[in-house]
Amino acid sequence: MVRVEPQVVDLERWPALAPPSGVPGQPPVLIAQALRRSARELGLRIDYPDASAAGEYDAPVRVVLREPEHFWARLAECGVVGLGESFMAGDWTTPDLCAAITTLAPWIAANADCAHPGERAYGREGRGSVGGGRRRGCPVTVELEDSVPGALTSLYTDETMSTSGAVFASGARTRSRLQDGTDVVHLEAPSPAPRRGDLGDAQRRSADTMLTLAGVEDGSHVLVATPGWGELPMRAAERGAHVRTMTASTERLSALGSRFAAAGLDEEISLFLGAPSDAAGMVDAVVAADPGATAGRAGHDEVI
Template sequence: MKTNPKELQAIWPDVYTVPSHRLRAAVAERLWRHAVRGLPLHVEYGSAFGAVSGSASGPGSNLPTMLIRSPEAFFQRIGSNGLIGFGEAYMSGDWDADDLVRVLTIFASRLTRLVPAPLQRLRKIAVPRARGADRATPEGARLNAHRHYDLSNELFAQFLDPTMTYSAALFPDPSGATWEGLAEGQHRKIDRLLDQARVGPGTRMLEVGTGWGELAIRAAQRGAEVTSVTLSQEQLILARRRVADLGLQERCEIALRDYREVEGTYDAVVSVEMIEAVGAEYWKEYFATLRARLAPRGRAAVQAITMPHDRMVASLDTRTWVQKYIFPGGMIPSIPAIEASVGGLRIVDRFSLRRSYADTLRLWRERYLERREAVDALGFDEVFHRMWTLYLAYSEAGFRSEYLNVWQLTLERP
């Protein structure tokens, strides 16, 4: 799809407009040069800025290279908007990398040391505040889900495997994960969750967050009576079609409903990578809802992405690039935050899929890049392509650096 510059500026106003703040840009440049000086990274600058290596090794070494094509714009962006500006600089083409994941992994593994400690205390003053419009109220949650999951079923089909599962797979050997083995890895992940929740013939199961229906289908094929809720109209349509194609309508209901609107009790509740979307202020309500829906001695299996507690606390009430462009209203919890939110539920098992998630994301990213022409044919422009590439690489780097983790948590209602 051809899009003229004026149309692009209307779609991506903060990408096509470079902020102008000389003092902030000068401070950002000084901090940046100090930060990258000790990194195992080669940095090249365009225009008259020269070149600098983060290490004694230069080009030709095994170091990844970050090319800052438009240094003036790059420093204006990060000086004015911090990490949001860093992401927007990539979206606009102000910088690039020969190995994007390696470059981002280097930054993610040293994130707490890149900015001097005294300046980190100014974070909440210097970075953009969270938008009230993105709060995951019942109405806000619908709008947030629409902005991500309703982009296009065809878009997600370009890089997800045939199960259309959009969460961490589980591989016996993540380093050997292949595209051909991804669907099996997703089933392995789903089966472990269903086993932990003790889902079998006759189980009344609630799924909070349908995705495109694979987990609900898998549970129904075990003989469970499944109710699954989603806020995405696009996911609803495809999930219902997949259920009908398999003749499982009698055992599997897919509903367009907020998790807070569900009624009744269930023997098991399963929720995969949903807590990240509900917003920090609603974590306790989310777990209270799971508890209220569980029958006595029922079990819940929750798959949750987590981050270090100190970084989570530092991020509260601030707006990130991911929140602005990928998951509005979202917030990744820490394990202590989850433990403080579960209320009357008791965590009886926890299992990490961190390494598997890094390679799940690698496979998605490789597939997306292979299918670039098909994505273009759907009407997505170059800025979207760079945004989506950065999102997948950024997420993979988070897990490779161990900044992010992902857990399958089993909870019981005593």
């Protein structure tokens, strides 16, 4: 990954890289104190602008803070996402980015004062507007489906470009029943460890499993509330279902339309620009996948 200098960042397009205006309360201070105390245990050396340091001199991982206050504020507001944004904004640097992220990300995810997935869009209380809100003192629309551009998504996914959980054929399954009578199937990690080439089939299997659980079959009328990059609505259409799906992004609208046409499914899938709440009429099933994973627990109620 290449660090982006702040002066070349288009802050209209990437407002999250703007210097943070401050996070209310004590979380940034508590995060700073906690990481300083944990540095030695993590095998981490932290160099501060005032020439002070935390951790062992010869620690295997070194992080140089250029804008400590910005760094702590981003972790408090955005958690692991803030770690990446602060690196791109130039708040910190390191001679080994992979080692630094491998060390810092789990610590941030486990720290209660750092924001968790979904809180960026929905707030720490799990409430907020799916369509937007105020961020860093200026109006910003936070769309979960556009949090990662397609060009970047394609670098770490398979040909389906799905970002939700995959279902590998070799993963053991156990079934349990909740107190309310709901049956839950737990899918274990595959064994042996899968290769990247296995991911496409696993993602298609995941989409098929979801559609089967929703009762989607030939002739069903289905609303795919979150199309991702198109795999879920395409799998539904291939079953003979009548599919409607939507996106709030003009860029994604074009990408999805092109993909549906290339697969010969543009007649079976009705695609429009808008939000799920804009859809009218009766359907047999409503399915959603990728942004639910992105939202985390805090945002599930809003997504649903």
